[in-house]
Amino acid sequence: MSDARPVLWTPTREQADATRMAAFTRWLKDKKGLEFANFNALWTWSTTEIEDFWSAIVEYFDIRFSTPPECVLKERVMPGAEWFPGARLNFAEHMLRQAEKTPDATALIVQSETFGTSELSWRELSDRVTSVAAHLKRLGVEQGDRVVAILPNTETALIACLATASIGAIWSLCAPDMGHVAILDRFRQIEPKLLIVQDGYVHAGKTIDKRAVVDTIRAGLPSLTATILVPFVATETGDMLRWSDLLSDKAAPDFVQVPFDQPLWIVYSSGTTGSPKPIVQGHGGVLLEGVKQSLHQDLSFEDRFCWLTSSGWIMWNAQMVALGQGATVAMFDGAPNHPDMMAVWRFVSDHRLTFFGAGAAFVTACVKAGIRPRDALDLGALRAIGVTGSPLTADGYDWVYDAVKRDVWLAPFSGGTDFCGAFVGGNPMLPVRAGEMQCRFLGNAVRAFDDEGRELVGEVGELVCTEPLPSMPLYFWGDRDGQRLHDSYFDAYPGVWRHGDWIEITPEGGAVIYGRSDATINRRGLRLGSAEIYQAVESLPEVLDSLVVDLEYLGQASFMPLFVVLAPDQELTDNIRDRIRESIRSTVSARFLPDEIVRIREVPRTLSGKKLEVPVKKILLGHDTAQVVNRDSMANPDSLDDIVPYAAARAAKPKDS
Numbered sequence: 001m002s003d004a005r006p007v008l009w010t011p012t013r014e015q016a017d018a019t020r021m022a023a024f025t026r027w028l029k030d031k032k033g034l035e036f037a038n039f040n041a042l043w044t045w046s047t048t049e050i051e052d053f054w055s056a057i058v059e060y061f062d063i064r065f066s067t068p069p070e071c072v073l074k075e076r077v078m079p080g081a082e083w084f085p086g087a088r089l090n091f092a093e094h095m096l097r098q099a100e101k102t103p104d105a106t107a108l109i110v111q112s113e114t115f116g117t118s119e120l121s122w123r124e125l126s127d128r129v130t131s132v133a134a135h136l137k138r139l140g141v142e143q144g145d146r147v148v149a150i151l152p153n154t155e156t157a158l159i160a161c162l163a164t165a166s167i168g169a170i171w172s173l174c175a176p177d178m179g180h181v182a183i184l185d186r187f188r189q190i191e192p193k194l195l196i197v198q199d200g201y202v203h204a205g206k207t208i209d210k211r212a213v214v215d216t217i218r219a220g221l222p223s224l225t226a227t228i229l230v231p232f233v234a235t236e237t238g239d240m241l242r243w244s245d246l247l248s249d250k251a252a253p254d255f256v257q258v259p260f261d262q263p264l265w266i267v268y269s270s271g272t273t274g275s276p277k278p279i280v281q282g283h284g285g286v287l288l289e290g291v292k293q294s295l296h297q298d299l300s301f302e303d304r305f306c307w308l309t310s311s312g313w314i315m316w317n318a319q320m321v322a323l324g325q326g327a328t329v330a331m332f333d334g335a336p337n338h339p340d341m342m343a344v345w346r347f348v349s350d351h352r353l354t355f356f357g358a359g360a361a362f363v364t365a366c367v368k369a370g371i372r373p374r375d376a377l378d379l380g381a382l383r384a385i386g387v388t389g390s391p392l393t394a395d396g397y398d399w400v401y402d403a404v405k406r407d408v409w410l411a412p413f414s415g416g417t418d419f420c421g422a423f424v425g426g427n428p429m430l431p432v433r434a435g436e437m438q439c440r441f442l443g444n445a446v447r448a449f450d451d452e453g454r455e456l457v458g459e460v461g462e463l464v465c466t467e468p469l470p471s472m473p474l475y476f477w478g479d480r481d482g483q484r485l486h487d488s489y490f491d492a493y494p495g496v497w498r499h500g501d502w503i504e505i506t507p508e509g510g511a512v513i514y515g516r517s518d519a520t521i522n523r524r525g526l527r528l529g530s531a532e533i534y535q536a537v538e539s540l541p542e543v544l545d546s547l548v549v550d551l552e553y554l555g556q557a558s559f560m561p562l563f564v565v566l567a568p569d570q571e572l573t574d575n576i577r578d579r580i581r582e583s584i585r586s587t588v589s590a591r592f593l594p595d596e597i598v599r600i601r602e603v604p605r606t607l608s609g610k611k612l613e614v615p616v617k618k619i620l621l622g623h624d625t626a627q628v629v630n631r632d633s634m635a636n637p638d639s640l641d642d643i644v645p646y647a648a649a650r651a652a653k654p655k656d657s
Contacts, residue, residue: 004433005394005436006433008397008398008434009407009408009431011428011429011431016429019429020294020298020428021295021428024295028042028056031059032052039430039439043439043442043509047440047443047444047445047467050076050445050467051071053442054073057291057292057443063089063094063287063288063291065087065088067086068086069086070085070086071084071085076467076468077495078467078468078472078490078495079472079485079486079490080482081472082261083260083261083285083468086260087259087260087284088257089257089258089283089284089287090166090168090256090257090258090283091165092165095165095323096129097324097326098301099125099126101301102122102326103122103123103126105121105122106120106122106328107122107125107323107329108155108328108329108330108331109330109331110155110333111333111347112154112334113201113202113204113335113338114152114154114200114232115154115232115333120155126253128155128159129253130252131246131248131251132160132163133164133166133254134249135245139226140226141169141193141194142168143167144168145170145192145194146169146170146190146191146194147169147192148171148172148173148190148194148195148196148221149172149174150175150178150183150198151173151196152198152201152310152333153309153310153331154331156198157173158319158329158331160196161173165283167256168258170190170265170266171265172192173311174187174312175310176198176208176210177208178312178633179637180216182630182632183217184221185633186268187221189478191221193223193224194224194225194226194228195217195224195227196230196243197217197227198229198230198232199211199214199231199232199233200234201232201333202334203338204334204335205339226241227239227241228240228242229242230243231243259284260283260285261283261474263280263282263474265286265317266279266280266477269418277484278478279473280474280475280476281419281471282470282471285474286317286420286471287324289419289469289471290318291321291324291325293318293422294325295442296411296425296426296427296439296441296442297355297384297386297411298384298409298428299321299355300326301326301327302327303322303325303328303354303355304353305328305329305355305356306330306347306353306357307319307356307386308332308336308344308359309359310607313607313609314416315359315388315389317420318420332347336362336365340369340371341366342371342373342376342377344358344362345371345373345379348373348377348382349373349377354384356384357386357388358386359388359608360387360388360392360412360609361389361605363387363396364393364396364545366403368544372402372403373403374404374405379404382404382405384408384428385404385409385410387412387413388412388414388415389610390515390609391412391414391513391515393531393535393538393539395538397432397434409426409432411427412426413437414501414513418472418488419469419471421444421469422441422444423440423446423499423511424444424446424503424513425437425441426438426439427439433510436506436510436512437511437512443469444465444469445467446463446465446503446511447464447465447466447505448460448463448503448504449498453496457507458506459504460502460503460504462492462493462498462499462500462503462517463498463499463501463502464496464497465497466497501515502515502516502517513531514529514532515529515530515531516529516614517529518614519613519617521548521592532587532592533548533584535587536583536584536587537564537580539583539587540579540580541567542566542579543565543566543567543580544565544566544567545565545603546562546564546565547562547563547611547612548560548561548562548613549561549617551617551620551621559595559596560592560595561595561598561620561646562580562594562598563598563599563603563616564580564599565600565601565603566599572599577597580597581593581597598642598646600639600642602639604634604636605634605635605639606633607633608635612634619640619643619647620643
């Protein structure tokens, strides 16, 4: 679709040879007699000989099956693939293996606005998981029971998750900043036995009291037999158990061995419209996807890793990738812009982090704030930066190399909550090109398809996966006939996973994500992902954020409004409108000039930071706001207060206006 993008960073031969990807490639040669001319050849093998590839992953990472599998994969089908049938293992056991090797080394660093800064050794982490697991069993929690939590991104949630997994129960987590309606929409579907909850927290220097919300949620979950409270606002726990009382037991770890496809946790679609999909993922599948991902993130026990995430985003779960490799996981719980946008970068510097990841929206906010971490902080330990959540613009790439660190590996990736993994992303052995992800992930048969299911290279198409993955959903909770699962991923191309993103696979094997395919801009027969328009608009210093939708009316030309969030000192003048149009005209095409430019205070976003393009489009097409978007599942529900009046005003206009 475009010429080769400029190279911003290339690993030295020494750097490339020292990576885990290189070590895995050497192991395949030495142990399996397999030699590959380049990464693309390795990827092709991993996606055609998938049974051999995943068997190699199990062996290379010493995955411990207490009972061996009958085979790797019964049949290559989607949905319904059965991986490693007969095998038994435990996810939590693998997450805590470093405690056997270096019990006194640091496992967790936690910086919390609510509770301050603390550290846990591997021994302390293992002991607390064991203690909580013993208490859960005494409370009657059994294999298959659901344990749910409303907790921030601190050690409490991680300990509770591993304790739940260790006894074969099923974990599910919501962030405390979610509204009670959104939380109940999720937890009611899975009928939990036990709830772990914190009654308040500090955010941006303000104490948020959640006691009334806790009472409402408990009342709305009649299946609960017990509640465990992490008190902050309250001094008394009432009829709830106190979390600290669960941490004192001394016992040997006892990891229940469960089938490979035993449910590990339930995660959810964004739930901004309709009922959130409760996605069930298994012990074995999540474990294998995670260890494989560690090759693409180049993680080992020597790393100090942080992903800036809330507990309501799948990247909270993805912290387990680093933990499972024995790395020190650093957890940041607080407002990333408090007291200023340098807060997180000070955290990176103070704790000598080697790998730092965040959503693309955070990087964009840093660009707009004009900060330059490299000028004020020692980032000498930082070797890699990860980005996901939405496409990172070329400007974002440039800012990292100009304002953060010149010799750093920038590794954006794209995947999904749906399978707790990534389709495309980083490879520490390859060059980094502006606006482009380096490769398709091993084992992930990712392709771009046109509407007829033909493969595209160098052109934009639907992101599909043509072979099954171990971490794909086992099922949706309550979806007895599997229809909802089928309709979510397999209705467009039978037997092929359709992810819902626009992607271009470059001739060299790289990838560019162009945004959600269900939010396509279609102007005079030419389709475009919204990401290219955002890059053009948000490159202007006057524009902090933007959202564009294309309203297609039957029998009428499309109407494309562009909503912009301006810098505090700016007004939406004719001059700024002209600058926005000229940027789109010069960097995208005159075909995609907006019909109207509208100022708003905030772009509506999900809790994970994604722009709500499709719900906004439906509101502007006249759908009932309450039916198309759940405000409690939004990061900023008040942002709709600018969209809804605009929609009403448009609806009141004559049809020919």
